[in-house]
Structure formats: structure tokens, C-alpha cells
Amino acid sequence: MGNAVIPGRHTAATEGDVTLFVIGMRINDFRAVRSWWPVFSAMPKMLKELSRDPDSGLLHHQLLFGPPRVIYVAQYWESSEKLLAYASAPDRLHRPAWAAFNRRLKAGKGKVGFWHETYLVPAGRHESVYINMPEFGLGRAGGGVVPIGRRGERAADRLRAG
Structure with a gap:
């Protein structure tokens, strides 16, 4: 579907396990371009590398902006094993x-912050709702969206339905 708005209420069609990896940076000092620019510019290269390899395990990624000076990427993976394999592969960009x-972190003295979080969510323990949205997040990563009634009208119903 891409960026076309899907009218009405929908939920992600995903029924299996979900691995969500959230990674980001915080620019603590905008003037210290040498500290934060390499961090900022490395991620698109890695995402391009992953997107070109259908066996990498990366299902979808989404660039997001958070509190002031925070940029992060939500990544949806087939499995934590594939995520960790990419992170440790000696022949990949990571x-x-x-x-x-x-x-640079040692030399930069706190001018850029970095964080990541990994969530391993078992089948049936994730829920989503999208109203008048294009495919987004898990709905885009996990095989599209379905009308909300197929998995339950309320969040509690959808969590039990998994």
C-alpha cells in the first residue's frame, strides 16, 4: 500500500513474534558537528545495506523524531537472532x-548521546490500531493491516486474540 491512507480503523495483520529494535542519538552540543555527524550519517548506510538484503531479517524501519535534539529509528526484525547476527557480522557496516x-565517544566528552532498546514480543502479546493512516510501524512491517474487527474491537480483545 505504501503511503496511501487506508480509511477507517485497522490493526496489524502480524500474528507471530515481533522483535522491535529502537536506536537513537541525542545531539547534546550542535556546535560539535564532528562528534554527532558521523553517528547521524552512519545509520542510513546501514539501513540501505540491510534493505538490499532480503535475508538480513530487517522487515521495516521508520525514522522518528523525539524530544528536542533526539533522532531515532524503530526497526522491526524477523527475529532477535537476525538482529544480533547483523550487529556482530565482521563483513557488514555495523x-x-x-x-x-x-x-569518537571518548574524544567527544558527552557532545552526543546514544541509546538503543530491544524488545522481544511473543506472538499474541502485541496490539495495534491505525485510524485513517497508511500502513505504518508494525502494520507495515508485519504483512499489512486488517480491519480491526477481525482481531477484536478493543485492545484487550486483540491481545487475547493473538
Whole structure:
């Protein structure tokens, strides 16, 4: 569906396990471009690498902006195993980017912040609702959306239906 608005109320068609990886940075000092620009510019390259490889396990990613000076990416993965395999693969972009970031982190003295969180959500323990939205988040990553009534009208119903 892409960016076309889907009228009405829908929920993600996803029925299996979900691995959600959220990774972000906070620019603590805008003037310290040498500290934060490499962090900012490394992520699109890694996402492009992952998107070109259908076996990577990355299902979808979404760039988001949070509190002041925070930029982050929500990534939906087939499994935590594929996420961890990418993170540790010596022949992929992540390892050298991580090593370079750690070197800059020490030299930058707090001018850029970094964080990530990983959520392993078993089947039936995730719920979503999209109203007058294009496919988004889990609905885009997990095989599209279905009318909300198929999985229950209330969030509690959809969580039990999984």
C-alpha cells in the first residue's frame, strides 16, 4: 500500500513474534558537528545495506523524531537472532561504525548521546490500531493491516486474540 491512507480503523495483520529494535542519538552540543555527524550519517548506510538484503531479517524501519535534539529509528526484525547476527557480522557496516563511534565517544566528552532498546514480543502479546493512516510501524512491517474487527474491537480483545 505504501503511503496511501487506508480509511477507517485497522490493526496489524502480524500474528507471530515481533522483535522491535529502537536506536537513537541525542545531539547534546550542535556546535560539535564532528562528534554527532558521523553517528547521524552512519545509520542510513546501514539501513540501505540491510534493505538490499532480503535475508538480513530487517522487515521495516521508520525514522522518528523525539524530544528536542533526539533522532531515532524503530526497526522491526524477523527475529532477535537476525538482529544480533547483523550487529556482530565482521563483513557488514555495523561493526566498523560501532568501533568508530566508540572512539569518537571518548574524544567527544558527552557532545552526543546514544541509546538503543530491544524488545522481544511473543506472538499474541502485541496490539495495534491505525485510524485513517497508511500502513505504518508494525502494520507495515508485519504483512499489512486488517480491519480491526477481525482481531477484536478493543485492545484487550486483540491481545487475547493473538
